[in-house]
Amino acid sequence: MTEELFLGDSYLREFEARVVRLDGREVVLDRTAFYPGGGGQPADRGALGIGPVRAAVVDVRRAGGEIVHVLDRPIPDTVRRLRGELDWERRYAHMRYHTALHVLSGVIWRRFGAKVTGGQMRADRARMDFSFPGEWTSEVVGEIERLTNAALAEERPVRVYELPREEALENPDLIRTQVNLVPERVELVRVVEIEGIDTQADGGTHVANTREVGRMEITSHKSKGRRNKRVEFVLR
Template structure:
């Protein structure tokens, strides 16, 4: 089982770990602990490097495989051996952009839920841009402008972002913990990670975030589309 360091420290850029296994079919390395986010919940996987002795392995992506995280390395590089110690280093520029983007999406989700009671029906993100779908019957420019103004007010409010890992029974006592139309948490998960933008948003989430909304930067709603009778999509971009 890979210890997921990013769950409690999103700002960890480098880390030491032991090689706990090798997946030769995927040319991937399994570590006993990692700061690489393996993707999920709309947030893409991390990239970076692993260094073992004098050898540096570019990590093109990370992926969850059961309780382990696979770190896919260059197919032309010889794989390290189980028990080897490695130093992991994230592509921090990309990761931090994704952290800002993910928190921006929670600001958007929390603001829309607070002001309009609309649930999320889907979403996706890349560094400094993303899209989110909501249960709206109608969407128009004035509404979009009002949402953009409201979400940037929350950036300026400099709200703290806190992460907790709670027993499932305790977590599900929180009202409106699941802000998506469909509950995506499998029944077998006993510990639930919750992310709170203090005073605005609180929901189950497995991704990485900044510590304060002021780190996000200005958010622009660049476009909107109808994706169905009660499904409207907003596109956002975060200014770097």
């Protein structure tokens, strides 16, 4: 099992770890700060190295209980420890967009009762899909943008904690998101709560306060069916 350092500290940029396995360009460590992707958040990039040995991390993925780091070149199989460095600019952008998506989700749910059906983020943009129960107009989209920016500007803290699975399943805010998709073997559910706005079961990385997100600007919106709608946005 790989210890997932990013779960406890999204701001950790560098770390040292023991090499568990080397297989060509793939490396498994006993612990890592590299996020392996999931929940709409891309995998991290960065570098692993020790002394003169250094390779870029071009992909990260889960494989069972392990996290596999894919390098741009093999490293010597005699290496026993490595130092990891995240591409911090990219990771921090993902953190800002991830938190923005949660605020947007909370606003749409509280104001319109619309459930999120999907989302995706990049380092320079993001999108969200949701099942919208009412009329879809430019005025509605403008209200969504205004309410989301108002919530972001209120400097709300972002808390991360764990709940027993049984308790999480009794929380209506968590049930409306993806807690029911968490495998049954998971006894503790990781929860990300944005005070007064949104509470979700989530395994990704976030900023500590909404003031770090900045201002959201919706760049496009579309109807993808009778109820399914999409907004795309950037952060300023």
